[in-house]
Amino acid sequence: MQTVNRLPSRRTLLGAVSRRDAEWDGLFIVAVRTTGIACRPSCPSRPARPENLEFFATLDAASAAGFRPCLRCKPDQQAAEPEWWPRLVGVVDSAGSARLSDNQIAAQGFDSVRVRRHCRREYGMTFHAWVRARRLAAAQHRLRDGAPLDRVIIDSAWESHSGFREAFSRLVGAPPGRARGGEPVIAATWNSPLGTMVAAAVDEGVVLLEFGDIARMERQAPTLRRWFHGPVLAGSHPHLVQLFGELEEYFDAKRRDFTTPLVLRGSPFQLAVWHALRAIPYGTTCSYADVARAVNNPKAVRAVGSANGKNRLPIVVPCHRVVNTGGKLGGYGGGLWRKVRLLEVEGVKV
Numbered sequence: 501m502q503t504v505n506r507l508p509s510r511r512t513l514l515g516a517v518s519r520r521d522a523e524w525d526g527l528f529i530v531a532v533r534t535t536g537i538a539c540r541p542s543c544p545s546r547p548a549r550p551e552n553l554e555f556f557a558t559l560d561a562a563s564a565a566g567f568r569p570c571l572r573c574k575p576d577q578q579a580a581e582p583e584w585w586p587r588l589v590g591v592v593d594s595a596g597s598a599r600l601s602d603n604q605i606a607a608q609g610f611d612s613v614r615v616r617r618h619c620r621r622e623y624g625m626t627f628h629a630w631v632r633a634r635r636l637a638a639a640q641h642r643l644r645d646g647a648p649l650d651r652v653i654i655d656s657a658w659e660s661h662s663g664f665r666e667a668f669s670r671l672v673g674a675p676p677g678r679a680r681g682g683e684p685v686i687a688a689t690w691n692s693p694l695g696t697m698v699a700a701a702v703d704e705g706v707v708l709l710e711f712g713d714i715a716r717m718e719r720q721a722p723t724l725r726r727w728f729h730g731p732v733l734a735g736s737h738p739h740l741v742q743l744f745g746e747l748e749e750y751f752d753a754k755r756r757d758f759t760t761p762l763v764l765r766g767s768p769f770q771l772a773v774w775h776a777l778r779a780i781p782y783g784t785t786c787s788y789a790d791v792a793r794a795v796n797n798p799k800a801v802r803a804v805g806s807a808n809g810k811n812r813l814p815i816v817v818p819c820h821r822v823v824n825t826g827g828k829l830g831g832y833g834g835g836l837w838r839k840v841r842l843l844e845v846e847g848v849k850v
């Protein structure tokens with residue numbers, strides 16, 4: 501993965517550090533010459549003077565240069581899913597009640613403080629809210645598959661029928677009896693070599709992929725809720741597992757085409773543009789004018805640019821392969837440096 505180890509500009513890096521921008525965590529390491537300490541970009545410690553900062557693509561590189569990991573922001577510890585989390589999910593799914601008290605969790609050997617912290621950081625909600633959302637999502641799936649409402653309510657082990665209906669309506673936006681046509685949108689994050697990505701899927705396919713964490717997806721959540729008549733919930737979905745696996749191969753330059761099912765929603769013109777983008781071969785670029793010609797609308801160059809910018813499935817729908825005429829790179833929603841690196845992964849000389 502050598503090709504993607506180059507860092508963005510020093511100005512970009514300094515900006516991320518001064519904002520303590522957690523979106524950059526895992527993307528680079530900032531090291532302080534005067535103290536010999538290496539930190540995550542979001543480290544809460546008081547920032548050193550910019551002239552004393554050095555940047556590295558990885559902690560290994562910083563360590564090789566003699567820096568040691570900060571004890572406060574712990575860049576040596578993966579922010580990945582803790583090993584106890586899948587077991588806890590199993591306990592939640594098999595529990596016979598809608599609520600799990602801290603004592604019940606502790607009795608099973610889990611540290612409730614860590615559980616709470618994990619849910620806050622990963623899902624932006626309390627553990628209890630997460631448990632309820634997971635139950636309601638399961639209930640909505642069963643309703644859609646034709647299970648009788650009374651049966652679903654009983655199995656959900658909610659405190660009362662009215663409590664279930666109320667919680668369901670609040671989360672899904674429609675009472676259980678009218679939500680049969682909808683389904684929950686499942687979101688998950690993946691640590692790409694270019695930073696955290698968040699993706700969302702329904703059973704038909706992947707509906708969203710973007711750079712950022714789950715909290716960032718909040719902006720898209722109302723649109724997703726409207727389209728699919730279901731809540732947006734953190735979880736795992738086979739389409740997301742497939743997508744992240746394919747992306748991993750893509751970044752290792754071992755995959756050129758994506759086979760994960762996609763759900764594209766947009767105006768007829770946007771759909772035409774996105775389909776044209778998918779036809780641009782791996783490792784090549786074309787201009788906005790080329791895409792306009794491909795959709796039989798050669799004058800609509802600006803509209804193509806706008807549809808390009810509204811692409812909700814970057815990389816998979818390769819909007820990064822469209823560049824300005826004259827060799828300039830043009831813009832990129834995920835940041836120009838990411839566009840450069842994606843093209844580098846594909847072997848395009850930039």
Ligand SMILES: [Zn+2]
Binds near residue numbers: 539540543544570573
């Ligand atoms: Zn630190």
